[in-house]
Amino acid sequence: MIAKLHTEWTVRDICQGFIYNEYEGKGLLGLNGKLTIQPKYQRHYIYNDGKKDVAVIDSLLKEYPLGLIYFNKTKDGQFEVLDGQQRITSFGRFVTGKLTILFNGRETDFTGLPEEKKELVLNSKLVVFVCEGEEGEILEWFQTINIVGVKLNDQEKRNAVFCGPFVDAAKAVFSNTLNANIQKWSHYIRGDVKRQDYLEKALQWISNAKGVSVDKYMSCYRYNTSIAELESYFNSVIDWIAGTFQMDDYMCGLEWGRLYEEYHSKHYDLIQLNNRVRELLLDESIGKCGNIYEYVLGGEAEPRLLEVRIFEDSTKKLVYTRQTALAKEQGISNCPLCALSNDSNRTRIYKIGEMDADHVTAWSRGGATSIENCQMLCKTHNRAKGNK
Numbered sequence: 001m002i003a004k005l006h007t008e009w010t011v012r013d014i015c016q017g018f019i020y021n022e023y024e025g026k027g028l029l030g031l032n033g034k035l036t037i038q039p040k041y042q043r044h045y046i047y048n049d050g051k052k053d054v055a056v057i058d059s060l061l062k063e064y065p066l067g068l069i070y071f072n073k074t075k076d077g078q079f080e081v082l083d084g085q086q087r088i089t090s091f092g093r094f095v096t097g098k099l100t101i102l103f104n105g106r107e108t109d110f111t112g113l114p115e116e117k118k119e120l121v122l123n124s125k126l127v128v129f130v131c132e133g134e135e136g137e138i139l140e141w142f143q144t145i146n147i148v149g150v151k152l153n154d155q156e157k158r159n160a161v162f163c164g165p166f167v168d169a170a171k172a173v174f175s176n177t178l179n180a181n182i183q184k185w186s187h188y189i190r191g192d193v194k195r196q197d198y199l200e201k202a203l204q205w206i207s208n209a210k211g212v213s214v215d216k217y218m219s220c221y222r223y224n225t226s227i228a229e230l231e232s233y234f235n236s237v238i239d240w241i242a243g244t245f246q247m248d249d250y251m252c253g254l255e256w257g258r259l260y261e262e263y264h265s266k267h268y269d270l271i272q273l274n275n276r277v278r279e280l281l282l283d284e285s286i287g288k289c290g291n292i293y294e295y296v297l298g299g300e301a302e303p304r305l306l307e308v309r310i311f312e313d314s315t316k317k318l319v320y321t322r323q324t325a326l327a328k329e330q331g332i333s334n335c336p337l338c339a340l341s342n343d344s345n346r347t348r349i350y351k352i353g354e355m356d357a358d359h360v361t362a363w364s365r366g367g368a369t370s371i372e373n374c375q376m377l378c379k380t381h382n383r384a385k386g387n388k
């Protein structure tokens with residue numbers, strides 16, 4: 001791969017024939033048609049949050065450097081932005097009047113700047129590395145560039161490395177904010193559509209089901225034009241969740257792919273299942289409400305999933321005091337289980353630090369984490385009971 005440093009291009013040069021697609025949020029062309037600003041392996045323009053894009057203009061006005069920009073020179077002598085798309089799109093939008101900034105305390109677009117400031121922006125020189133080489137080596141190298149501003153996340157990098165018809169087709173479905181299904185999916189999947197979180201989830205689910213890594217799956221399908229398998233598996237998971245459980249906030253972001261694999265072929269009484277979920281969602285002693293779904297799917301065999309909260313210190317103290325006073329009166333141990341024994345512990349009075357709180361009726365059998373269901377046991381007996 002050859003890399004050549006260019007310092008002759010100015011903001012004016014790059015903005016020559018700048019085209020920005022408002023609808024898709026993409027800067028498309030610059031450098032008088034010679035530069036493709038958003039090639040396939042680039043992500044959407046995500047600087048238009050009124051902060052990062054304005055910061056780019058601020059830097060130009062203060063004559064700060066914008067940092068290194070990388071172009072890839074294609075075989076037909078055209079250029080593609082490898083790194084710097086966000087910065088170029090920001091100043092391109094500004095110069096073409098699509099972005100306003102605060103200047104001397106008032107909102108203004110490019111035309112509202114004093115002449116000398118306009119010239120300053122337009123004449124700003126950029127530092128551009130132009131690379132020429134095989135697609136593979138450029139993509140590999142691109143993966144290692146430390147992006148200025150927002151770093152690429154794992155899925156964005158995978159999209160770059162495995163760019164091709166499969167990624168294009170998958171993005172049209174899973175990274176498309178105009179897809180009407182996103183609203184429905186957002187009940188189960190957490191993240192940002194534009195940052196590829198939904199696509200990543202879809203790929204993780206199918207890859208896990210096939211027992212391969214996401215990288216492996218993407219490289220196998222890279223040149224496929226169809227995403228039928230990916231889409232149909234994803235829809236099966238979503239349909240299964242929607243058909244099994246009533247919607248709830250706690251469902252978002254769970255490991256639905258894994259749960260689908262484990263439980264989708266089992267049959268449940270759905271009315272009973274959902275009644276139980278609702279009951280558990282109201283139980284304040286449950287620490288991990290999100291795990292309620294897995295807990296009921298697994299036939300309530302793993303109470304550990306729910307991280308049931310332990311008793312409050314104040315409850316323990318109160319129960320200890322009550323229990324100890326009664327035990328002293330009767331001349332027996334304040335551990336009710338020791339009191340039943342025939343050994344020397346039968347009359348032993350434990351200190352509070354030697355005891356633990358226990359659910360009289362186990363939580364898994366419906367016992368609440370409340371003072372009425374709390375007893376103090378010596379550590380030995382509590383451990384023995386817990387292991388049963």
Ligand SMILES: [Zn+2]
Nearest residue numbers: 335338378381
């Ligand atoms: Zn005991």
